[in-house]
Amino acid sequence: MRNDAQGAPPREPSAPPGGRGASLDRKGITADVGASLVVFLVAVPLSLGIAVASGAPLIAGLIAAVVGGIVAGAVGGSMVQVSGPAAGLTIIVADLVMTYGWRVTCLITLLAGLVQLALGACRIARAALAVSPAVVHGMLAGVGVTIALAQLHVVLGGAPQSSALANIAELPEQIANNHTAAVGVGVITVALMFGWNRMPSIGRFKPALIPAALVAVGTATLIATLGRWEVETVALPDSLASAWNGPALPESGQWHGIAFAVAAVAMVASVESLLAAIAVDRMHNGRRVQLNRELCGQGAANTVSGALGGLPVAGVIVRSTANVRAGAQSPLSTILHGVWILLFVALFAHVVELIPMPALAALLVFIGTRMVSIAHLRDLRRHHEAGVYLTTLFGVVFLGLLEGVFLGFALAMIVSLRRLTKLTVTTEERDGTVHIAVNGSLTFLAVPRLAHVLRTVPEGAPVDLDLHVDFMDHAAFEAIHAWRVDHERTGGRVDIDEVHENWYARSSAQSAPAAKTTPRGSARWWAPWQMRGSSRSGLNPVGLLAAGAREYHAGTADRMRSVLSRLPHGQHPTSLFVTCADSRVVPNVITASGPGDLFTVRNVGNLVPRYDSAAQDSSVGAAVEYAVTVLEVPSIVVCGHSHCGAMQALLDRTHRSADESETAHMRRWLAHGEGGLTRTGEDEGALAGLPAAEALRRLAQENVREQLEHLMEYPVVRERVESGELTLTGMYYDLETARVHLLDPDTGEFVAVTGVQDVPAPRTRAAGGDGAQLVDGSSSGVSSRPSC
Template identity: 65%
Template sequence: MRHDAQGARSDDGRAVFRPLSHLRSQPLFGNLAGDTAASLVVFLVAVPLSMGIAVASGAPLVAGIVAAIVGGIVVASFGGSAVQVSGPAAGLTIIVADLVQTYGWPVTCLITVLAGGVQVALGAFRIARAALAISPAVIHGMLAGVGVTIALAQLHVVFGGSPHGDTLANLTELPGRITDGDTLAIAAGTITIGTMILWPRLPALGSLRLNRVPAALVAVVATTVVAAASQWEVERVELPDSFAQAWSGPALPTADQVHGVAVGVAAVAMVASVESLLCAIAMDRTHDGRRVRLDRELVGQGSGNIVSGALGGLPVAGVVVRSTANVRAGGRTPLAAILHGVWILVFVALFAPLVELVPMAALAGLLVFIGLKMVDLSHVTNLRRHHEASVYLVTLVGVVLLGLLEGVLVGFGLALLVSLRRLTGLTVLTEEANGRWHVLVQGSLTFLGVPRVTHALRTIPVGTHVDLDLHVDFMDHAAFESIHAWRVDHERTGGHVDIDEVHENWYERSSAQTAPNAKTPPRGLARGWAPWGVRRPDHDRETPASGLLLAGANEYHAGAARRMRSLMTRLAHRQSPKALFLTCADSRLVPNVITASGPGDLFTVRNIGNLVPRRDQEGTDDSVGAAIEYAVDVLEVPGIVVCGHSHCGAMKALLEGAHNEPDDEHLRQLRAWLRHGRASLAQLGGTVRAESPGPDAMRELAQHNVVQQLENLLTYPAVRRRYDAGALELTGMYFDLESARVSVLDEARGEFVAIAPDPVPQPRATGEAEAHDRSPS
């Protein structure tokens, strides 16, 4: 059961728990003050960026303003993200510039409308997540290539000239443009770029933090003021006298343009969708409100593009810069994005003459800075760890030299080749010791790897004992057939084969569906969670514990360590667990197995009986209290779980009255510790003295004990404070050893309710190991 943040208590003083969803929706006007303040900040960021992107796209300047207004009002109204702000995006600049140059602005508006229709259809058919299948290396490389292309083109404007449509021409002619540059235009661009670099680094003056004002706004305003005060004769922004005069709606293409228009629609829809969805997912990490609904967000983006194209605006997409500014300024609902669109509309309608004072070189300098910022070298570092830096670099160079679509296709093709190489990557190792052969197969075992495996197996002498370890994450039928045929032949000639599958039982499942004709069955438990006694029955009694531990460590280094290295490198310097997991020290209870969690997910505290001493109780155990305070105050976990289990030795001792035994030295500390469970026993109705309490009584006490420990948690000030603030959930769990099922406490029903497993197409292998109640926990 999840406990409500209201923290009410019943008449008898016991805590009353109500369900709580940690990530709850907030009404549109539930954060009116914060959203209004955030909308003003985003408005100040959006105006110069929108005009700059329109200039870089070769579109009418008013098209950028229209797209910003529509992206704010329409997309936020119909989209699925609480905080994302949409508008003209730098990632679409190259596509739009090429479309404008090839087909003209009216046909480009039609392409925007049709691309919006495609996005709405994709969202309606609920396939938004398919857009996320594109490798992040390709996406980041594409954006970096777009950034380089924008920077190269706008540098010509900074130096007083006009950019070329070809990136190579912009690059080769840049030295000549620098030598013949316009001094005043260079000055305007330099002021803009310099301000963008220095403004965020300004130190705070007491409580006054000037760098909270958007750098883009400060840069453009500063350059405009200097140029106007000095009466510089530079090219400035030109707005039409009226919207009706500037409006140029969609127009139909000619017959010979239909194919190119279809390609343009697909390109705009793909890039805008992927960029928007990735931005929305990234923004979810920055706030604790409602998570993005990807399909609805895609419908909202499509609706925005339909309206923007119809009104003569640029294509819209989710924009990281504006969305980040929105979250940092306190925006938490779509109202912030809607209001920012309203402010842009009011500003352009009332203060157009001020906009016309802005030098074009200032907007160009802004775009140069933004373009270079899109080349984020931190992505290269992260991608190198996953051996995908080559995909990033090839995509970047391809976009710059060949064009956006061509570069993306080249990068996507390379990403597929890299993935194929990984899928077919296989390691086969053989070694012999004391007449016994050990064969290790690691990787994905497909028909492409069959020749290597077959060659290694054929080198093993007949009649020998072979241990075949299959560390494979996939095995196709061809691989199974080759291994099985070798195994049958080897056993017919007097040999013996033990097959041990470490991850999933691909071989065992295939053997069950075909006549195996093999003497020894494969071992059925995955090595990740099977106990030593099942995996090494011949060594369990003979091998000391230290030997088993060392053998396990060697097995870990041989397999899992390499796969975990990248993950643990990221976790090494910071942990951010999702829950404090308080459970019993019983060796049969493995928290990471029953919760399917991994490193960094759970901050675990284990003790006999999963007891939580009350904060106000005399002689409170400092170790448990310290762990609670650290998890809640320092790590700020969003939830605490107390998990009990069946056949608990501590519950058995309580029922037998072990804590009332004479105070001799035998189990003295255990009896002292079990006093923290007396309140749970009192809930059950007192001590049941019996030589062997029944399983029903032990189960009932164990479940009462979970509820009592949840109440004990609320005696800790750190827990109570965050619990009352709605920042902390409390959950009760119970694990039945015999059925291997997890139950969750349901206050409404007053009982523990079993969690129904989700159906899976290929269930993982299962196995049973007998367990006996030998420990007090």
């Protein structure tokens, strides 16, 4: 079942009510009403502040808040996202108002909404998510810095300048000379915004339950009103009817700029809304956002807002977060918050007119600084995208919004292209042979670097060229092939070994693939068959094996061939791995090993018969002797596991069934593990009072210790352990947690493996034209040790 932004996961019993049209119970309605009141209290000051920063009529911010709540909430595809005037659009709107005037800006908002409706109808909402988050976050941070720099002058009793540089240059004089009542209002507002949510709870009263914006603006308004401070306050029209100041057509020569502005508003509003909707989805358990429907909802809201003389609308994360935290369960809370704003403006406009303008400016300063997220910068730095973020931020601040976004997007494309074409070339000389390893994608962009390295190879020198590449274009092939021909002409030898696709070999045969290939097999090759699609459900065991073989041939065989071609003349495993035959234990998966690494012995209960009983059970003894004396493995591992059926049989004595003729072999074999029962004290009932899982764990771990002692009874093992040539290791695999535990030789306890350590690379063979050469520099040629 789909579980992404477009499809809804199965609803949990505790989740909020279902999709649109589902009847809400009384509890859900009560929660939505309460949440809508909280969002309403947050939205009023924010909407007025954003209108101030945009240079638009103050009523335009309230119109956008009403329309964003009612229209986007009713039509959109998100359960709890709140839409309204967004800080991310302030720079664009301010520039449009200055260039074209307010009424033409309303027309641009209306047309941008129609563009969003068309994009949503074409179902391409997901394309907006292709914009790098580093660019989006950098853009929002740049907008925040620009807003804060401009509104800080208003807080200090002055007026914002024409650019960020001018605001910075003018700031010292504003700080030194302006000490009016506006400064006091601004300082009070900023102090409360920073400190309100940090205040400790007093009894049952929790400050976080009341929006900080409401407290800050309300307190500043109350102090300024009671103190009769001379500060500029909000001015609203006498009536909503007279407030209408709708769209108007531009002059004939402005349509080209209008079209560009419509595209900019539609793009920024869409990207910000969709990213915010996906972020909000992580905060609740309700239905996931339907992106195309949400885009249509945003388009409808912008169309109506522009027609009514409101600011552009977008999904906003601050109000949406407040909505979720207040307990919203459906779009009803979003719609109601718009209704409350409408009623408040209609009935209590005189209260709004008491709000000091410096209080709104201080609110914008706080919002602007919060838009610069250090957490986002840390995350992007880990992914090596901090440069994109900072480039966009400074571009927006010092050049303009569109210029900054263009610079950030261009840098993001360059970074992505560099990653796709990243190539590392290492050179090492061993035993007179030059070993060159190439890792990455070989394209024409990497040819100069590769050619430079190849030119440093001395004439006549034997060369092993390992191509660990996932793509090779024609230019790279030509460069390698031309160099190889020239080098062999001078008496040198070149052995080219390809680890992944045979790009060079295919190009040499004039059958190069046209594009980068993608394995057709399942990416989760290690998962059980029943977890990898319904197409296998009706197959019998033979059919499952055949289907698995076809999947292997389709997606893995070609890659395996280049690896196995290095191992045809002998094996050099690093460990003899003794483990249980249980189908849930996969040695190569839990040890991240590959072909040729483990010499594996599997049996019921991972048992090693005592040396004096080897005549009766010679299979394991033969494997031990072969691994130690012929293959000369440096280590032996005995691996037990949780929920082991063999250990359960020992505990329950189920192997001593009524019909012992059916389990004769099993009874004889499990006798090799009964020493573990004695070691745990089970003969005296030591495990009887424990939970079944704990008893099995103790017995399985004690069984590993017992089998390690059995191994020491073999003379070939004991001699090499005492001489330091061989080590014995105990391992325990917990099926429930999928964690590996190793036996600590000092404490005798099993300790979970918690980190990744660098280990020496095992010896492998690199295929060459004239034979094989051991990577560690040992003698070339076929190994004298036989292969099992």
